[in-house]
Amino acid sequence: MVTFAYPWLLWGLLALAGPLLLHLLNRRRPQMLVFPSIRFLTRAQLPREGRRRLRDLLLLLLRMMTFAAAILVMARPSWTAKPAASTSESRPRAVLVLDGSASMHGHGAAEKARTLALAEVDALSGWDVGVIVTDSAVASSLAPGASSAAVRAAIADYAPSCLAGNPQEGLRQALAWLNASDSQGRLVVISDLQRGDWASPSAMATPGLEVAVRDAGQEGAANVGISSVRGMPLPNGGHRVLVVVRNYSAVSQERLLTVTAGNRQQRQTVTLAPLRQQRVVLLLAESGEPGGEASQGIASLERDGYPLDDDYHFWLGDLPAPRALLVMPGETDPASEEPAFFVRNALVAEDGGVPGFTVETITADLFQEVHLAATQAIFLLGATESLAPADIDELRQFVESGGVVFATPGAAPNQALRALRQAGLFEAQGQGLTGSSRDVSLGIGWVDPDCPLAGLYGNPQESDLFMFSIRRMLRLNVEPSVQTLIKTLDGLPFLAEKTVGTGRFYYFSLDFSLGWSDFPLTTSFLPTLRELCLIAVPPGYGVKRLVCGDAPSVAGEWFGQDLSAAPATGWPLPGLYRVGTWPVEVNVSNRESMTDRVNADDLRRSLSRVDAGRGEAASPAVAGGIGSGDRPWWKICAWCFALLLLSEATARLWIGNRG
Secondary structure: OEEEOOHHHHHHHHHHHHHHHHHHHOOOOOOOOOOOOOOOOOOOOOOOOOOOHHHHHHHHHHHHHHHHHHHHHHHOEEEOOOEOOOOOOOOOEEEEEEEOOHHHHOOOHHHHHHHHHHHHHHHOOOOEEEEEEEOOOEEEEEOOOOOHHHHHHHHHOOOOOOOOOOOHHHHHHHHHHHHOOOOOEEEEEEEOOEHHHHOOOOOOOOOOOEEEEEEOOOOOOOOEEEEEEEEEEOOOOOEEEEEEEEEOOOOOEEEEEEEEEOOEEEEEEEEEOOOOEEEEEEEEOOOOOOOHHHHEEEEEEOOOOOOHHHEEEEEOOOOOOOEEEEEEOOOOOHHHHHHHHHHHHHHHOOEOOEOOOEEEEEEHHHHHHOOHHHOOEEEEEOOHHHOOHHHHHHHHHHHHOOOEEEEEOOOOHHHHHHHHHHHOOOOEEEEEEEEOOOOOOOOEEEEOOOOHHHHOOOOHHHOOOOOOOEOEEEEEEEOOOOEEEEEEOOOOEEEEEEEEOOEEEEEEOOOOOOOOEOHHHOOOHHHHHHHHHHHHOOOOOOOEEEEOOOOOOOHHHHOOOOHHHOOOOOOOOOEEEEEOOEEEEEEOOHHHHOOOEOOHHHHHHHHOOOOOOOOOOEOOOOOOOEEOOOEOHHHHHHHHHHHHHHHHHHHHHHHHHHO
């Protein structure tokens, strides 16, 4: 039976009428000869001569055959023979692998896949047929040997999920079933052939096993989807919503975008260039609804052929604040609570629309009882020397994993610096305390222009960072591995930083109490601490953004939240969820929105071991698919096209010379 990879290209054979029309219109023109005189020429009757029928007809035939061969090469015909009788006593086996990934929701792919699967079952009469539906893993399976009614029921129940496709596990299970029998075997893959899912399949059929690929997709399908949504609070109580819309098509698209949160809604028409994305900003006014639905938003596009990426669920407000831990040396001296008071007030305040931190205060002897996975920043307010060696090791692990630690001098600063140096957290030596005198100018004189604080204090006239007085500070001699961010007027390090792993360790040369300086009373105190603390807050903090089927990762990445309430295999449907106090956004993977596809013949070859030698028996095929027992006639057509092209050029040259 003849099959075509691209049967719709056969309509191009209608263009064969073109060369025929050109030959009919191309009549021979009379040739004019100029003579000086014709009075000595006698009149004669010329014999009637028609057009050169045979030679022109041959040229016409060659041109039409060349054009037809080119059309057949592009349509890729193949010949699939009927299945030969198996020499084994057991019945031959076939396994249908149905693509159940999210992309199959689009452009009628699921309905076409059911039709192709039922056609395969009809053609495989007398075979033991199994069915595997695969998305990110094996969604469902029916082993070969079941009744025909059970196989048809499994195909009727087939429905794609919202998960990204990963067919490897399904292919391995199908091949295991087929390899378990010594009879004839056949693997049939039915999919929309989306490139993101089938770019590099690793499973390969064993020699003698036939592979067929059935295309349930649509070539040149158009799609527009929402890639991401972010909501940001405004000072007036409203929200700014940033929506990224992407056009996956090769033509321009226009869609109506709607953002809804509770009783608030905004709309805007978006025009997208081919294969481009666009950022759209919509403003939502302040809501009168308290929390609840007001914090749950959805961005929607007008429906197209693939509806799953036309909706995007997002949280808007009601988000947990980052956490900071203040560690005090002990409760022996009430004056030691003064630094904690200033730091707490600076961290909990809202700054420029950025919500404040949640602050917890403990003493150094309780450090082991704190779950640091729920913390982003730690302040050791003169408490470093009060920590045990095990506490210092835990502190180092916290910084290496991305946390931020701030330390200030305590009662024994040299002892604290020695412990930090041994742990690899900070390399510096203390050279004693100094205070204001005629010989020492204690005030801020320099900020590193390459550090995060440079944007805050680039203009000294606009900040009081350079104006407060320092009454007491620790002289630091830092090593090259440590970067000085702020210096005093006489060049002493005021704030030094060291990068440890993916985190930062900061050391201030003074304590945050009024006995040391007026720094806690300045307007620069809050932005300095907040700017450095925000380095530890990961992008998108406050919301966990997952795709359907993503399993919650290690508990440390969820900042101490209890993951027992979350499904171990992730959420299968898009929506808004919570894990403890942590909001979770679950949406369909953007990978499933791609319209790029692999070629059915190329996929079949990547799944087959074409060089391993196969039996001559072929299996039934459905028009439009390609099997491993197919004979690629399109290659013969390609050779014929080349020979006909050469013959046409030769015939045209020969006719021209004779004329």
